[in-house]
Amino acid sequence: MAHSLLLVDDEPRIRRVLRLALEDEGYQVQEAANGYDALAALRREPPDVVLLDLMLPDRDGFTVCREIRRSSDVPVIMVTARTDSHDVVAGLEAGADDYVTKPLVAKELSARIRALLRRVEPANSRQADLLEVGDLRIDVPGAEVTRDGETLPLTRTEFKLLAELAGAEGKVLSREQLLSKVWGYGYFGDSRIVDVHVRRLRLKIERDPASPKHLVTARGLGYRLVS
Amino acid sequence: MLAYGLLALGLSTVLAIVTWSVVSDYLTSQRTSSAVVVTSDNAAALRYGLFGPPQPCRPARERAECGSPTLLPGVQAMDVLNSLPSTDAAASMLYLEDHWYSLTGQPSDLPPDLIQTALAGSVVQRRIAVNGQPVLAVGVPIGRQGEAFFEWHPLESLDNTLRTLKITLIVAAIATALIGLAVGRLASTLALRPLAELTRVADAVARGKLDARLEAENDPHLGGLARSFNQTAADLERRVAVDARFAGDVSHELRTPLMTMLNSMQLIQNHRAELPSVVREPVELLGDDLDRFRRLVIDLLEISRDDGGDRGSREIVRIADLVRAAGDATAGREVTTVEPDAEGLILQADKRRLERVIANLVENAEDHAGGCKGVGVEAGGLGVIITVDDAGPGIAVEDRSRIFERFGRGETSGRGRGVGLGLAIVARHVQWHHGTIQVTDRPGGGARFIVELPAKIS
Numbered sequence: 014m015a016h017s018l019l020l021v022d023d024e025p026r027i028r029r030v031l032r033l034a035l036e037d038e039g040y041q042v043q044e045a046a047n048g049y050d051a052l053a054a055l056r057r058e059p060p061d062v063v064l065l066d067l068m069l070p071d072r073d074g075f076t077v078c079r080e081i082r083r084s085s086d087v088p089v090i091m092v093t094a095r096t097d098s099h100d101v102v103a104g105l106e107a108g109a110d111d112y113v114t115k116p117l118v119a120k121e122l123s124a125r126i127r128a129l130l131r132r133v134e135p136a137n138s139r140q141a142d143l144l145e146v147g148d149l150r151i152d153v154p155g156a157e158v159t160r161d162g163e164t165l166p167l168t169r170t171e172f173k174l175l176a177e178l179a180g181a182e183g184k185v186l187s188r189e190q191l192l193s194k195v196w197g198y199g200y201f202g203d204s205r206i207v208d209v210h211v212r213r214l215r216l217k218i219e220r221d222p223a224s225p226k227h228l229v230t231a232r233g234l235g236y237r238l239v240s
Numbered sequence: 241m242l243a244y245g246l247l248a249l250g251l252s253t254v255l256a257i258v259t260w261s262v263v264s265d266y267l268t269s270q271r272t273s274s275a276v277v278v279t280s281d282n283a284a285a286l287r288y289g290l291f292g293p294p295q296p297c298r299p300a301r302e303r304a305e306c307g308s309p310t311l312l313p314g315v316q317a318m319d320v321l322n323s324l325p326s327t328d329a330a331a332s333m334l335y336l337e338d339h340w341y342s343l344t345g346q347p348s349d350l351p352p353d354l355i356q357t358a359l360a361g362s363v364v365q366r367r368i369a370v371n372g373q374p375v376l377a378v379g380v381p382i383g384r385q386g387e388a389f390f391e392w393h394p395l396e397s398l399d400n401t402l403r404t405l406k407i408t409l410i411v412a413a414i415a416t417a418l419i420g421l422a423v424g425r426l427a428s429t430l431a432l433r434p435l436a437e438l439t440r441v442a443d444a445v446a447r448g449k450l451d452a453r454l455e456a457e458n459d460p461h462l463g464g465l466a467r468s469f470n471q472t473a474a475d476l477e478r479r480v481a482v483d484a485r486f487a488g489d490v491s492h493e494l495r496t497p498l499m500t501m502l503n504s505m506q507l508i509q510n511h512r513a514e515l516p517s518v519v520r521e522p523v524e525l526l527g528d529d530l531d532r533f534r535r536l537v538i539d540l541l542e543i544s545r546d547d548g549g550d551r552g553s554r555e556i557v558r559i560a561d562l563v564r565a566a567g568d569a570t571a572g573r574e575v576t577t578v579e580p581d582a583e584g585l586i587l588q589a590d591k592r593r594l595e596r597v598i599a600n601l602v603e604n605a606e607d608h609a610g611g612c613k614g615v616g617v618e619a620g621g622l623g624v625i626i627t628v629d630d631a632g633p634g635i636a637v638e639d640r641s642r643i644f645e646r647f648g649r650g651e652t653s654g655r656g657r658g659v660g661l662g663l664a665i666v667a668r669h670v671q672w673h674h675g676t677i678q679v680t681d682r683p684g685g686g687a688r689f690i691v692e693l694p695a696k697i698s
Contacts, residue, residue, distance in 0.1 A: 026500050034503040037510055094492065116499040116534065118506055200565035201595050205553060233556055 016130060017041040019060040021051040021077070022092070023070050031064075034119030040126070046070075048077040055081060062126050066092045067104060075107040082108035086168040088129040092117065105209035110170040111196060112206075128197030129170065132156075144179040147227050147240045149218060151179050158218070170195065171214050174207075178228065178238035187235035211236055248420020249413070256409040264402050275329075275376050275393040276365055282324050283380035283389040286334065289320035291383065308384045317341040329391040330375060335359065336387050345370070350390060354379055358388035367395065374399055434462040438469070450477035484544060491540040498537055505530050539661035542596065543646065543668060552590040552672070559585050559594075559624050559695050560617050566598035567615040567628075571606060579618040587623065587695040593669040598626070600662040601689050605630035613686060622675060623695035629682045640679050666691075 018040050022028050025046070032042040043060060045051035048069050055063070063081060067074030078089055091109040093100045101112055110129055113122060144151040150159045156172050158165045167175065173195045178186060186194075192202035195210075211230075215222040228238055287294070291309035317336050321343045324332060331345025335355070340347045347355070349370045357364045358379025365378040375392040382389050437454060444452035453473060454466040505527050508515070515523060560578040567576040598615070605612035609632025616627040635643060644667035647660040666689075670677045675693040682688040 024496055027496060030500045030503040034507050037507050094495070115495045116502060116537070118499075118502050120506060199569070200561065201591060203592070204555060 015039055015041045016061040016126070017043065017058070018126070019043045019045060019051065019054055019063045021045045021048070021064065021069070021074075022066040023047060023068065024066075027066075031119060031122075035122070038119055038123045040123075048072045048074075048080075051077055052080055055085060055087070059085065060087065061130060063087055063089045064092060064122070065089055065109070067100065068094070075103055078104065078107040078109055082168070086166070088126075088169055090122070090125055090129070101203065102205055102209060105206060106213075108168070108213075110168065112203075124197070131197070144176070145240075146179050146238055149175075149227065151176060160218070165217050167214070167217060171210060171217070174210050174214060175218065175228075175238070178236060181237065183237060183239055185231040185234050185237045190235065207236075243424070245417060245421030245424055248424070249417035252413040252416035252420070255416075256413040260406060260409055263405060267398060267401065271393075271395065271398050272365055272376060275378055275391075276363065276380075278329065278393070279378040279389070279391040280363065280380050282329070282332065282391060283382055285324055286320055286389055287382050289323060290315055290317070290336070311337075318343075328393060330394050331370075331390075331392045333390040334382075334388075335390070336382075338386075345392065347390070350377055350379075350392075355388070355390070358390065359386050361385065368392070434459055434466075438462070438465070441473075442469070445473050445476070450480060491537045491544070494537050498534060501530055502534060536661070539665060543661060543665050552593060554588045554590055556586050557589040557591055557594070558583075558698070559587055559589075559626075559693065562589070562591060562594055563598055563615060563617050563626055566595045567602050567612075570599040570602040571612050571615075575602065575612050576615040576617065579616070581619040582617045582624055584698050585619060585624045585695040586698040587673070587693055589673055589693075590669075593672060597666050597669045597691065598628075600666045601628040601691075604662055604689075605632070608632065609687060613682070619695075621692035624693050626691040626693070628689045628691075629686060630688075631686045634681050634685065634687045635679050643679065644677065 016039075018035060020028055020031055020035070020042055022031070022044075023046055028044045028046070032044060035042050043054050043058065045054050048071050051063070051065070054060075065074050065078060065081075069077060074091060078091065081087065081089060088110045089108060091104040091112045092115060093104065093112055094115055104112055111125055113125060142153050144153065148160050149165075152158070153176055156169065158167055158172065158175060174191065177191060177194045188204040188207045189200060189202070191207045192198040192204060196202060196206060198206075211228060212222075215225050215228050218227060219225045227240070228236060231237055287309075290311055292312050295309065317334055317339075318341055321332060321334055321341055324343075331349075332343040333345055333347050333350075334341040335347070349368070351366065351368060354364055354366055354368075354377060358381055361381045363378075363380050365376060368375060368377050370392065374395040376395050377390065377392040379388050379390045381387070441452045441454050450473065453470045454462075457463055457466045457470065459466065505523075508523055509527060512520065512523070560583050564576040564578065568574050602612050602615065605628055609630035611631050613629040613631050614627075616625075616629075618625050618627075644663050646664045667677055670691055670693070673693055675691060677689065677691050679687055679689050
């Protein structure tokens with residue numbers, strides 16, 4: 014079955030041409046011209062991926078992204094004009110899973126979407142379906158993390174990041190490795206994506222996110238997950 | 241400033257010399273006249289003791305002379321000398337009736353001509369040295385031809401006083417000169433500080449630091465100059481910023497139509513087989529130029545990025561890995577050779593910018609210079625040396641700096657295809673990393689681009 018996309022952009026010509034090109038790539042595309050319509054469409058017919066332009070007329074893309082996150086763990090790809098530190102980091106902090114820059118082409122976008130929709134691949138054949146790290150229980154096929162019987166509200170990308178780190182069994186994974194495993198980027202992926210996701214993940218899985226016990230930084234090397 | 245010091249030195253020297261000559265003349269003449277007075281008093285007392293009270297001379301006739309006084313009967317010259325009141329005189333000597341009578345002092349210490357002058361009937365005084373001590377010798381006639389009284393008075397205390405005065409004056413002159421120098425320096429610094437500030441700020445602006453401003457706007461003397469200077473600098477900064485932003489803004493505006501065209505073209509090319517044969521070639525041409533257009537817009541956005549305030553992100557990068565990844569990916573084959581000594585080198589870098597450096601150099605070699613003949617990474621220079629070789633005709637020496645300018649294609653080397661921003665971006669990003677770039681001839685033909693970056697061993 015074709016994956017469905019919600020395309021949020023205030024420029025009608027961009028919406029038209031991206032819809033045509035993405036439909037040609039095999040996606041089902043819904044359009045929204047502003048943040049209000051986007052949230053309504055999200056409730057009416059939840060898509061597999063949201064493509065969100067940061068420049069919207071009624072409210073900025075960051076706000077829309079935060080509002081989407083309040084009710085949904087759907088992957089969000091934001092579209093930015095520039096790769097300035099501020100825009101990208103702010104968008105990722107607001108809950109976006111990945112970003113693309115204009116001018117973007119449907120083919121490249123399609124590669125990003127496929128990477129986000131890919132399910133967690135087991136690191137090795139011996140890997141159990143249920144991983145335990147400290148007080149966290151990670152159900153890999155069910156894409157669910159519980160602590161003391163309570164489900165933690167992770168997005169799909171956050172879950173993939175956590176599962177990859179758990180699968181490494183305490184070994185350090187570099188930012189490049191994580192970018193490749195979780196987002197499907199090569200050497201030149203933007204490692205700020207990893208850093209912001211680690212920050213977001215800590216807020217959810219750590220009892221004291223300011224001094225993390227499980228998801229620790231290996232300075233200059235990367236990150237690892239310890240019990 | 242030096243002039244102030246010299247002026248102070250000159251003035252104080254003149255003052256010291258004048259003071260010295262006036263005071264020393266005065267003290268010496270005071271001393272001399274007091275010595276002469278003392279000796280004359282003693283001579284008068286001596287005369288009284290030797291000859292009795294002076295007889296009034298009443299010559300009866302015009303040409304008659306007063307007679308010489310005669311010694312009192314039974315008078316002893318030494319007794320009379322001894323009866324003189326004690327004075328500060330160091331020696332008292334009497335020449336009477338062809339004999340020397342001396343209380344203290346040796347008549348032989350007196351200069352003969354001084355003795356002769358006194359004996360001839362004149363009061364005489366002269367500075368002489370006795371046993372190495374400075375004294376003032378005074379001779380006074382005592383009334384009869386060929387007889388006189390001599391004394392000398394020590395000048396040591398006067399000399400000491402004058403020496404002290406001399407030292408004091410010299411020290412005072414030097415101190416005054418130094419103080420003058422210091423005051424002059426202080427005054428000139430205070431007076432010239434705003435000018436020094438102006439020089440510094442103007443220099444900063446000239447070197448491209450366009451936000452440098454003068455702080456002297458409230459200075460009563462320089463306020464006007466400072467205000468107009470700051471105004472000019474602000475205008476310049478605004479102009480430069482507007483110029484720089486223009487390219488960025490234009491490209492920004494081009495993005496939406498570009499996105500429409502690129503995606504439409506992709507759709508058309510996906511269905512190329514369904515196109516009537518007559519439009520296939522035009523569509524191909526359109527696609528090629530559209531791609532070139534896309535790269536131009538991306539390059540323009542890239543080069544106006546710094547002006548747009550993108551400060552980039554720095555992270556620790558293993559340079560060999562980065563060059564290998566960027567070089568091989570751009571060429572589409574393995575072109576990178578890393579020397580063993582360069583494997584462990586790291587640097588603080590913006591990966592995206594460095595990728596553009598390597599990709600643009602390799603792309604330049606591939607598209608315009610007969611293909612990339614290899615990318616090398618070795619330790620040396622600033623830390624790491626990256627070379628990109630091509631098989632083109634090389635770059636003429638006179639074009640070697642121009643090719644790194646925006647749209648600065650070489651005139652004689654003929655590599656004019658392409659939009660001419662790629663190498664400008666390379667130069668800019670290398671500079672951003674505090675590195676250097678140059679181009680030379682590759683041994684065996686073609687050009688070699690050499691990038692040096694400040695890398696260190698991890």
